[in-house]
Amino acid sequence: MKKKNTLPKTNAVFGRFFTVIITLIIIFSLSGCTAESGENIAFGTFYNVKISGAGATAVLKDIDRLLQEIEQEVSTAIAESDISKINASSAGQPVRVGQHTAFLFKKSLELYGATDRAFNAALFPLVELWNFSPDTFTGVADSIPSDTSIAETLEYCAMENFSFDIDRSEITKHDDRAKLDFGGIAKGYAVDKILELCQGKKQALINIGGNIATFGGDKTIGITHPRDTSSLFGVIALQDAAIATSGDYQRYYTVGGVRYNHIITDEGYPTGITNNDIISASVIGSSAMVCDALSTAVIVRGAAWAEVLPQMGYSVIIVTKDSYKIIGDIDFESTQTTHRRS
Amino acid sequence: MKAHRPHTGEAKLAEYYKNRGLLFKTDVIVLLIIIILSAFSVAMLTKNAAGDYVEIYYKGELLERRSLQTDATIVIDKHGHNVVVIEDAKVRMEQADCQNQICVKSSSISYDGQRIICAPNGIIVIIRGGEIDAITGGHHAV
Missing domain, CATH: 2.60.320.10 (N-utilization substance G protein NusG, insert domain)
Incomplete structure (x- = not known):
């Protein structure tokens, strides 16, 4: 009689257990370590985060908490935010602020100096005068403000109208009418903070309203065509870096055939009216917050001023009505035929 | 000189592997499950390119x-x-x-x-x- 071929019982149990463990490891290595936030709303726009690496799902929950925390401090649309309290306060009345507001105030002051006042977080009264406040903007206007009202408002739109007590974490206005708005750097700041939360992971791609940062691999980023927003102007390869774009097409209205956009110069008028013909600026560098501020500053100050960006470690793609220019080291591929490279 | 004799358990295991052939029926089933689940996982990760x-x-x-x-x-x-x-x-x-x-x-x-x-x-x-x-x-x- 032929002897039955059987595995010793203990080895059989171990063999099956081992097989199950290997199966689970394979499945988790392929799918369990990648997490995506889905499409969510924050700062009045979208955010999307994709992370690869162990513990990615847990990080997404931390990100959601962080974004709510920042928005609660700096949103002009939330009545109890630090910014709303500052804007409603009287001159000489200190307002205690949270860590995000404190950090953004200090950075705004630095960038105000670095951009020769082109990035100005104290321009909010002019933004409101031109009806570009995110809380009330509709894209439609019958008229524009008078030169007199613009000149009067411009007088108190300066960061010098605010002081910050570091020890008490208090911001005090020196003019009742002065107001702050961190809309020009808050989304970029949030992207940078999320990057910190993603440290130790294999890959991440963070996108808050077009303020993008990535690490751990090459990503293909499209740049919106400023005169045909349903198509792309071109694509760039981004690796371990951030990008932010400002353009005159992002929030604008037309009065009497003239386009008025939300980026206000230090003369009190929307860009393109009195300064230069830049309609889009995409800045690439290490910090999404700085990219955010510099993209605004380039549109306000112009292409000649932008030559200084590489010295700061940043590069830029500047688009005018009929041409584009690259300053710095950028792997850019144009996908349009409307603009020539200058 | 005394020859080395394998332990009884090791001998059984060696005999088992010698007689069983390359693959067991259950091994084939487990491998198929792994391949199907792996293919499904890869499909889930790459579906955006579809x-x-x-x-x-x-x-x-x-x-x-x-x-x-x-x-x-x-x-x-x-x-x-x-x-x-x-x-x-x-x-x-x-x-x-x-x-x-x-x-x-x-x-x-x-x-x-x-x-x-x-x-x-x-x-x-x-x-x-x-x-x-x-x-x-x-x-x-x-």
């Missing part, structure tokens, strides 16, 4: 996923009322009961990564499938 389609989200929750190749009118009644139209492989927000109407005034979208956002109603419409990982610029939602 083709162009549109997704509609409400506060992070996926409500709809439709092909761009099939014209459709999609009515969303969540926080508010929105009507999304797919026509000629492009997507637009046809109607919305939000106050600012920014989403309705937005251009139609067709490229991977492009979005239409109705922030007051918490609705995001996004094109997926293709080579673009993300898009910078575009309309600011309010």
Whole structure:
């Protein structure tokens, strides 16, 4: 009689257990370590985060908490935010602020100096005068403000109208009418903070309203065509870096055939009216917050001023009505035929 | 000199492997399960490259996923009322009961990564499938 071929019982149990463990490891290595936030709303726009690496799902929950925390401090649309309290306060009345507001105030002051006042977080009264406040903007206007009202408002739109007590974490206005708005750097700041939360992971791609940062691999980023927003102007390869774009097409209205956009110069008028013909600026560098501020500053100050960006470690793609220019080291591929490279 | 004799358990195991052949029936089943699950996982990770389609989200929750190749009118009644139209492989927000109407005034979208956002109603419409990982610029939602 032929002897039955059987595995010793203990080895059989171990063999099956081992097989199950290997199966689970394979499945988790392929799918369990990648997490995506889905499409969510924050700062009045979208955010999307994709992370690869162990513990990615847990990080997404931390990100959601962080974004709510920042928005609660700096949103002009939330009545109890630090910014709303500052804007409603009287001159000489200190307002205690949270860590995000404190950090953004200090950075705004630095960038105000670095951009020769082109990035100005104290321009909010002019933004409101031109009806570009995110809380009330509709894209439609019958008229524009008078030169007199613009000149009067411009007088108190300066960061010098605010002081910050570091020890008490208090911001005090020196003019009742002065107001702050961190809309020009808050989304970029949030992207940078999320990057910190993603440290130790294999890959991440963070996108808050077009303020993008990535690490751990090459990503293909499209740049919106400023005169045909349903198509792309071109694509760039981004690796371990951030990008932010400002353009005159992002929030604008037309009065009497003239386009008025939300980026206000230090003369009190929307860009393109009195300064230069830049309609889009995409800045690439290490910090999404700085990219955010510099993209605004380039549109306000112009292409000649932008030559200084590489010295700061940043590069830029500047688009005018009929041409584009690259300053710095950028792997850019144009996908349009409307603009020539200058 | 005393010859080395294998332990009884080791001898049984050696005999087992000698007699059993290359694969056991249960081994084949386990391998097939691994291959199927692995293929499914890879498909889940790479599905965005499969083709162009549109997704509609409400506060992070996926409500709809439709092909761009099939014209459709999609009515969303969540926080508010929105009507999304797919026509000629492009997507637009046809109607919305939000106050600012920014989403309705937005251009139609067709490229991977492009979005239409109705922030007051918490609705995001996004094109997926293709080579673009993300898009910078575009309309600011309010």
